[in-house]
Amino acid sequence: MLEVEGLTAGYGPRQIVVRDVSFSIEPGVITAMLGPNGAGKTTTLLTVAGELRPYGGGIRLDGEDVGRLRSHQRMKSGLVLVPQERNLFPGLSVDDHITLAGHTVRRRDGASAVKQRIGEAFTLFPALDDKRHARAGSLSGGQQQQLAIARALISGPQYLLLDEPLGLDPLTTQQIMRSLRTLAAAGMGVLLVEQQAAAALDIAEDVLVLQGGAIRARSTAAELRSDRKLLDIYLGGA
Amino acid sequence: MRLAQLIVFGITTGLIYALVGLGWGVIYNMTGVLNVAQGEFVMLGGVGSAFFSQTLDVSLPTAGILALAMVLVVALAIEFLAIVVVRGRSRVAPVLMTLASVFVISDVARRVFGSDAFAGAPLLTGPPIMVPGVDVSVPRRVLPIWLLAIAMFAAYAIFNKTRLGKLMRAASEDPRGARLMGVNTAAMARTAFLIAGFVGAVAGFFLLTVIPLGFGSGLALGVKGFIALALAGMSRPLGALGGGLALGITESLVAGYLSSQYAEVVAYVVLITVLLFSPTGLMSLRLSLPSGRRRVATATIPRGG
Numbered sequence: 282m283l284e285v286e287g288l289t290a291g292y293g294p295r296q297i298v299v300r301d302v303s304f305s306i307e308p309g310v311i312t313a314m315l316g317p318n319g320a321g322k323t324t325t326l327l328t329v330a331g332e333l334r335p336y337g338g339g340i341r342l343d344g345e346d347v348g349r350l351r352s353h354q355r356m357k358s359g360l361v362l363v364p365q366e367r368n369l370f371p372g373l374s375v376d377d378h379i380t381l382a383g384h385t386v387r388r389r390d391g392a393s394a395v396k397q398r399i400g401e402a403f404t405l406f407p408a409l410d411d412k413r414h415a416r417a418g419s420l421s422g423g424q425q426q427q428l429a430i431a432r433a434l435i436s437g438p439q440y441l442l443l444d445e446p447l448g449l450d451p452l453t454t455q456q457i458m459r460s461l462r463t464l465a466a467a468g469m470g471v472l473l474v475e476q477q478a479a480a481a482l483d484i485a486e487d488v489l490v491l492q493g494g495a496i497r498a499r500s501t502a503a504e505l506r507s508d509r510k511l512l513d514i515y516l517g518g519a
Numbered sequence: 520m521r522l523a524q525l526i527v528f529g530i531t532t533g534l535i536y537a538l539v540g541l542g543w544g545v546i547y548n549m550t551g552v553l554n555v556a557q558g559e560f561v562m563l564g565g566v567g568s569a570f571f572s573q574t575l576d577v578s579l580p581t582a583g584i585l586a587l588a589m590v591l592v593v594a595l596a597i598e599f600l601a602i603v604v605v606r607g608r609s610r611v612a613p614v615l616m617t618l619a620s621v622f623v624i625s626d627v628a629r630r631v632f633g634s635d636a637f638a639g640a641p642l643l644t645g646p647p648i649m650v651p652g653v654d655v656s657v658p659r660r661v662l663p664i665w666l667l668a669i670a671m672f673a674a675y676a677i678f679n680k681t682r683l684g685k686l687m688r689a690a691s692e693d694p695r696g697a698r699l700m701g702v703n704t705a706a707m708a709r710t711a712f713l714i715a716g717f718v719g720a721v722a723g724f725f726l727l728t729v730i731p732l733g734f735g736s737g738l739a740l741g742v743k744g745f746i747a748l749a750l751a752g753m754s755r756p757l758g759a760l761g762g763g764l765a766l767g768i769t770e771s772l773v774a775g776y777l778s779s780q781y782a783e784v785v786a787y788v789v790l791i792t793v794l795l796f797s798p799t800g801l802m803s804l805r806l807s808l809p810s811g812r813r814r815v816a817t818a819t820i821p822r823g824g
């Protein structure tokens with residue numbers, strides 16, 4: 282289980298964005314973190330991933346404190362981020378991204394495990410299989426998003442942390458949602474930060490609602506969908 | 520025969536420029552930062568060796584090891600200031616930090632080592648070697664530099680063709696993207712400065728046996744190394760070998776046929792010429808693929824379906 286307790290984070294002591302945020306993410310469950318712009322969703326996600334240093338609170342993965350680990354160490358311990366910017370290398374091919382990601386964990390996990398994950402990633406995103414030699418810079422936005430997720434899967438994450446992966450064309454969004462369901466069914470925990478509240482409520486089982494840097498509600502997606510008042514207050518009637 | 524002799528001299532100095540250029544290239548390609556203090560590594564390696572040898576009364580090789588240790592500490596200090604402390608704040612701050620380091624190092628070196636230039640005895644001596652009619656004794660005196668250069672460039676060539684090398688260049692282009700692939704970018708930056716410090720210190724140690732070195736020698740050597748690398752392209756450290764040799768030979772020919780007074784200015788004329796005719800290509804970042812194809816990286820990836 283991924284546990285976040287009393288997390289306080291931001292971009293400097295005078296720019297604290299989230300205060301005393303606590304939640305937990307179960308393995309095999311897709312959890313959506315929703316809320317208006319500036320609520321602190323991405324800040325929370327980046328802090329959990331190790332991209333930002335917290336000013337307070339703790340992050341535990343299966344009981345172990347991972348809050349002091351750097352981002353690349355957190356990635357290797359099982360927490361993998363797919364940022365909104367994707368951070369792909371435009372000049373490198375799809376194959377390059379996948380094999381280089383495998384290269385950094387090959388010693389830890391063994392070549393056969395990495396090879397198997399590479400095969401699974403291309404099965405999950407068949408559009409990438411047809412574009413193995415294409416440069417990332419030449420891919421469509423949807424294909425780039427799939428590549429960013431596929432790259433993240435090569436290290437064998439326990440928890441996938443995604444920042445706004447669904448704001449794409451409907452077909453690609455459906456493809457990504459199907460893939461996330463498959464991953465969750467296989468036992469992977471997914472934390473999804475998303476502006477597209479309707480799409481997120483379609484795919485998520487649990488929902489965290491953030492506003493003003495604090496968690497205002499936690500419920501199942503079904504409960505939230507039926508609570509018009511909460512939807513109107515925090516999610517603009519999604 | 521005079522032409523051949525001048526070329527032999529030029530190759531020797533060009534090789535030294537190439538080694539300094541390799542140091543620039545390693546840091547630039549692994550961190551994306553231009554380390555203006557690269558020449559100071561050379562100066563400290565050479566002057567430190569002579570100083571420790573004289574003041575501690577130890578052999579030159581022992582003093583060279585002490586100087587190497589000193590350079591590695593300085594390299595780590597510059598990496599801490601330029602990469603860890605200021606890189607995230609602005610694009611130019613790391614370069615300015617390394618530039619400031621040049622003047623601090625130079626001033627501290629003047630106070631510690633003194634204002635006089637140091638010279639070391641040749642490591643390999645013997646009667647002149649004539650091939651045929653051309654004295655190649657000078658390059659023999661710097662034979663260790665030749666061997667070092669060959670070893671370093673061979674290592675860099677292998678490094679450049681591997682996945683690890685590709686990850687390192689990716690880390691310089693987008694550190695966050697590299698971290699997302701599990702790369703420890705902080706350790707990579709430290710490694711880059713340690714390699715550049717090692718190359719600089721060893722080059723300085725051997726250079727001391729060829730020409731006198733003083734506290735102010737670093738900046739000029741650093742600039743020559745930068746020009747050697749820039750001639751080939753900043754993202755091609757191996758090209759520094761060709762750039763350094765071209766620069767060294769040109770300087771030698773100008774000194775031999777015109778005047779040694781002009782030799783110093785030749786490097787800058789060459790740099791200005793290259794900047795005039797290749798203003799964008801000079802600093803363009805290229806990612807080399809194992810197949811040998813080269814691909815120019817674009818700045819950003821557009822978002823959208």
